[in-house]
Amino acid sequence: MHRFLRAYPTESKLLAVLLILCAGLSIASPDFLTLVNFTSLLNNNAVNVIWAVGLLVVLIAGGIDISFAVAASVVQYLCVYALVAIGGGNWAIGFLFAGGFGLALGLINAFLIHQFRIISIVVTISTFNAFFGLLMFFSSGRFLYNLPSWWSNRVILWEYQTANGTWAELILPVLVMAICMAATWILIRRTTTGRQLYAFGDNPEGARRAGIPIGLMQAIAFGWCGMMAGIGGLMQAHITKEVIPNALVGRELEVLAAVVLGGARLGGGRGSVLGCFLGVLLVAITQNGLNLLGVSPYAFKMVVGIIILLAISTSNLDPAKWFAKGGKV
């Protein structure tokens, strides 16, 4: 326990805050601590978590990606056209296309950053605009409803009728979220490549001197983020059953905030999958709670903003110290 607190100070703090928040909301609203509410929280936030773990890898490597949400929209359009062109496809082909297109868009970012030595925020703001402009131009802002039926038919993994007759269910995106989290965890914690990503984000010059290939690191980080963006896009369209060109713009900042809340550092070298999950959940549960309490939705963003400020301003409190025996750790 002490070891966990030490290795994951931010995550432990976040978990504590989350538990307190949940306890408070369960007392304040009878609808909060219900199976239905929790499953729908998971269903509604699975896509954000998928994007968050993708973005996490970029942040760990010391970069930032503003373009991934728009990239997800581009992937949705490309997938619809490509799937229609091959006669419909199935889930396997859908994942392949979504992941592949997303990877390609991510690699464009990596290429620009590495080849021209431009910082990632500038590159991804440019590609954000380029992707979005091209998408609006070629789609003329039209919605697409002609999704193949395997894609738009809701896949329910598990359901359960509660005592008062309402249904609690978990849908496909939750499973995909779990797989993406596991894959990202293995990549960053369990492979040498992942540890090189941390090292590169932490001290690029030190990493270079150790012979870590810088270009490859950028490609892996932004490629992974792009792939997660594509898969998230596929899941998003599965939930909404339609593709709208400007539906995802703006989501990048929401996800970025959650990832930073979860302990990733904008300077690189720090962050965890658990932190991403908790960060997304904290924002979601706060909004959920405000909703249940009947607070105006216009206040949500303000409250979320305050939470982020509080989290960042207390980020140098170290919970490991509170539990350490005899003062200094």
Next chain:
Amino acid sequence: MPADAPPVDALRFSGIAKIFGGVKALDDVSFTVGAGEVHCLAGENGCGKSTLIKIVTGVYQPEPGARMQIFGQDYAQISPTQARKAGIAVIWQDLALFAEMTVAENIAFETMLGNRPRGVSYSRLRTAAASALARLDVDLDLDARLGDLPIAQRQIVAIARALVSDARLIFMDEPTASLTQSETDALLSVVRTLSARGVAVVFVSHRLAEVLEISSRVTVLRDGKLVGVYPTEGMTQSRLTELMTGSSFAQDVMARDPTGSDVLRVDDLSRAGEYEGVSFTLRGGEVLGLTGLIGAGRTELCHTLFGMTPADRGRISLNGRELNLSSNRDAVAEGIAYVSEDRLALGLIQPQSISDNTVLAVLRRITGGVGLLSGQKQEATVAHWMAELAVKIGKPADAVSTLSGGNQQRVVLAKWLATQPKVLLLDCPTVGVDVGARAGIFRIVRQLAEKGLAILLVSDEVPEVYMNADRVLHMAGGRIVAEWDPRRTGLSEMEAAVYA
């Protein structure tokens, strides 16, 4: 290879040149290291030692015309990965460690390299790290975040990292700069063991006694040019200094009786776990030495005097008035300046320019009429201090990180002297500074004292305080245990007490 053939040299480099923005950092240098040899690389700050190491290890590419051979194999070009595969490991002068990673991961970082992804075994990592630390005979918490360690322990991590790999040639760029005597001794004995096992070591240090003790040959550079390669057998410190600088420095004990009145008075100052019941007075024009082993509480005491940490008990007064410092801002406003021992983290903002770093603490003084920064005043201030301290720089606009280690230390000094302080706290001001420059820095310290400044000189090198201070305090276990006058107490007596 037949058993009686002579072993191949670890390195044979010749015709090495490197130009940075038109300035020749290295000019036609040859460098040869025998197998299993301990070879020293000596020269003043900025003479090109670190640059030479970076060329050998593929971090920089030399100008065309270089001939490079590592363990008998010729290379047209070297990359860091090739150098590592050829069996070269480096302890970098700036450490090049990863602050967010744990001690274990930093030490065993080598095991995580390579382009093909592999699984990471944290238990293997810890075992490798622990055994490297055991060879150095030190005990560090393997799970601590590296960025939380003090500089001396980070240095040890960097050393241990070079021992993890099965290197046949290890470069050590000023590995002892922030180590205490006992840690240095442990390192030197590791170097001897390595050498006996056939591992060649290239050792860089500005502590000439160490250089002569450990190495069999020394290559001397001056201003990027090769002066020569000399056997250390029969070499003396003064001869080596002469080779490095082209002139000689004789030094006498500088102590005299200060004439000024009491400036800084510390009464019964204590802070739990750091120092206990510290009292002393520091007079204007006095250089007060403070020595002791690392961990004796010297740096912690300085931090309190500079307002960075509050004392639990006791009083600090300046010119008879009690001070209540709640931050280092207050301390600067009162005329206290602090030159930190940890130049990489605390002293300088590495990516910013030399000029901006120099004026960082005096921004208010260089403003023009409407309160905006005046470029002219900044330029004048910077030019004045660069000349005063003889800092070897290209342009004031260059990033501080491009300076050699010793010149960075002078920029730190310039930054604080520009604040025109009344009390100057110097915490190991000569870490990584060459002999010539040390003499220069102490000459400046003396001049400042003569102008009436009260100076506290902290150092873990007893000869340094012995030579340069008027009075010496010995701190051990957080307490001041002795006070000496260098004119009455000999160096060997002091050393015996401190290193006991």
